[in-house]
Amino acid sequence: MSEMKKKDVLIVGQGGREHALAWLLKRQGGVNRLMAAPGNAGIASIAECFDVKPTDIDGQVALAGKEKPDLVLVAPDDPLALGLVDRLQAAGIRAFGPTAAAARIESNKAFAKRLMWEAGVPTAAFETFTDPAKACDYVSGISHRVVVKASGLAAGKGAIVTSSRDEAQEAVWEIMVKRAFGDAGNEVVIEEFMEGEEASLFAICDGRNYRMFVSAQDHKRVFDGDRGPNTGGMGAYAPAPVVTDEVRRHACERIIEPTLKALAAEGCPYHGILYVGLMITREGPKVVEMNSRWGDPETQVVVPLLRSDMMELMEAAIDGRLDSVSVEEDEGAAVVVMLASGGYPGDYTKGFTISGIETAAEQEGVILFHSGTAWKDGSLVTNGGRVLGVTAVADDIQTAVGRAYRAAEHIYFDGIHYRKDIAHRAIARLAGSTRI
Numbered sequence: 208m209s210e211m212k213k214k215d216v217l218i219v220g221q222g223g224r225e226h227a228l229a230w231l232l233k234r235q236g237g238v239n240r241l242m243a244a245p246g247n248a249g250i251a252s253i254a255e256c257f258d259v260k261p262t263d264i265d266g267q268v269a270l271a272g273k274e275k276p277d278l279v280l281v282a283p284d285d286p287l288a289l290g291l292v293d294r295l296q297a298a299g300i301r302a303f304g305p306t307a308a309a310a311r312i313e314s315n316k317a318f319a320k321r322l323m324w325e326a327g328v329p330t331a332a333f334e335t336f337t338d339p340a341k342a343c344d345y346v347s348g349i350s351h352r353v354v355v356k357a358s359g360l361a362a363g364k365g366a367i368v369t370s371s372r373d374e375a376q377e378a379v380w381e382i383m384v385k386r387a388f389g390d391a392g393n394e395v396v397i398e399e400f401m402e403g404e405e406a407s408l409f410a411i412c413d414g415r416n417y418r419m420f421v422s423a424q425d426h427k428r429v430f431d432g433d434r435g436p437n438t439g440g441m442g443a444y445a446p447a448p449v450v451t452d453e454v455r456r457h458a459c460e461r462i463i464e465p466t467l468k469a470l471a472a473e474g475c476p477y478h479g480i481l482y483v484g485l486m487i488t489r490e491g492p493k494v495v496e497m498n499s500r501w502g503d504p505e506t507q508v509v510v511p512l513l514r515s516d517m518m519e520l521m522e523a524a525i526d527g528r529l530d531s532v533s534v535e536e537d538e539g540a541a542v543v544v545m546l547a548s549g550g551y552p553g554d555y556t557k558g559f560t561i562s563g564i565e566t567a568a569e570q571e572g573v574i575l576f577h578s579g580t581a582w583k584d585g586s587l588v589t590n591g592g593r594v595l596g597v598t599a600v601a602d603d604i605q606t607a608v609g610r611a612y613r614a615a616e617h618i619y620f621d622g623i624h625y626r627k628d629i630a631h632r633a634i635a636r637l638a639g640s641t642r643i
Contacts, residue, residue, distance in 0.1 A: 213239035220282035223578035224503035249577025288314035308475035333398035339383035346375035352400035359391030414476030422450035442629035508541035549622025551592035
């Protein structure tokens with residue numbers, strides 16, 4: 208990147224994912240002026256922040272038109288689904304991310320499942336419904352466990368795993384009638400429950416070519432032992448030992464490549480980050496979900512291991528020349544522990560003072576990524592369900608886990624909650640217990 212002109216970049220978003228991407232671009236030195244809209248307290252320490260919501264499409268386009276960045280990185284799912292990339296491109300502004308049509312791979316789960324099924328991509332058997340009565344009739348006649356999913360965007364919380372017909376009917380009622388996820392529940396996908404271990408794969412795509420990043424594993428449930436309701440993610444680690452070379456090859460050949468071809472055939476070639484949520488079953492890897500952006504918190508463990516220049520990769524993806532670049536990564540490991548507000552993912556209170564940040568950040572191999580923070584009367588305070596990501600990098604996962612938890616112990620705010628077993632599957636697998 209040193210031989211290229213430094214670029215002005217605007218990042219759309221406000222969470223830990225966006226802070227990690229801002230940190231990466233700043234560290235790699237290819238950015239002249241770094242901006243974020245709206246950003247958060249952590250991002251504000253390294254970038255200019257503008258008070259424009261990610262979903263304010265007119266406001267984001269106007270901001271980009273005024274500030275004239277060389278590239279806009281649209282990170283969250285909502286503005287992608289609302290067509291921010293389309294609008295920016297129409298205004299002559301370079302943007303990284305899929306168009307609204309391509310982003311349906313996440314924003315419309317019914318569309319995504321049908322596309323995968325027709326392309327022969329391995330995924331769970333499914334049915335879709337727009338009528339809650341018909342959905343309930345369907346689950347009343349099945350004997351296997353199912354997962355009930357809101358078809359639209361639900362902040363990563365729209366999937367309900369059920370263990371009985373009654374639970375499945377209750378899930379349909381919650382999503383479609385009680386509107387637990389709003390309009391995202393206008394349609395539901397009811398799919399076969401898959402047994403196995405989950406993993407996350409990320410590919411940067413240019414419509415035809417793609418390059419893979421290190422694998423990761425998220426921890427969705429709020430409590431230790433994978434108990435409690437789903438969250439946006441309580442922690443992650445990379446690489447994921449369950450993703451062997453064979454699993455990775457299978458995912459590339461049978462999942463990513465057919466999906467990219469199918470999207471191109473639909474008239475919406477995919478440019479941006481494709482996130483493939485896998486279930487490693489006894490029959491091989493199958494798709495749990497596909498997302499149209501970086502995962503959060505997985506970004507907070509993937510990007511610290513990246514050596515390749517992210518600006519160069521994004522430019523190549525936009526221009527359709529990823530076949531001319533490569534992804535190089537460190538051989539170590541990274542772990543992130545998410546510090547959450549008490550009550551999350553349910554109701555929680557904002558505005559609690561956060562202490563211990565400076566001491567935590569001084570620990571060896573530790574990087575702090577802000578997810579839900581703000582400044583109030585000169586103090587750093589909580590401003591979201593997930594507040595901070597404590598990331599640690601080391602030569603191996605066990606050492607990274609120890610570093611992350613030692614750093615987390617220095618941080619405090621009223622109601623603080625975090626899981627104490629992040630990376631437990633990786634540690635067990637590396638110790639020789641590989642049962643799926």
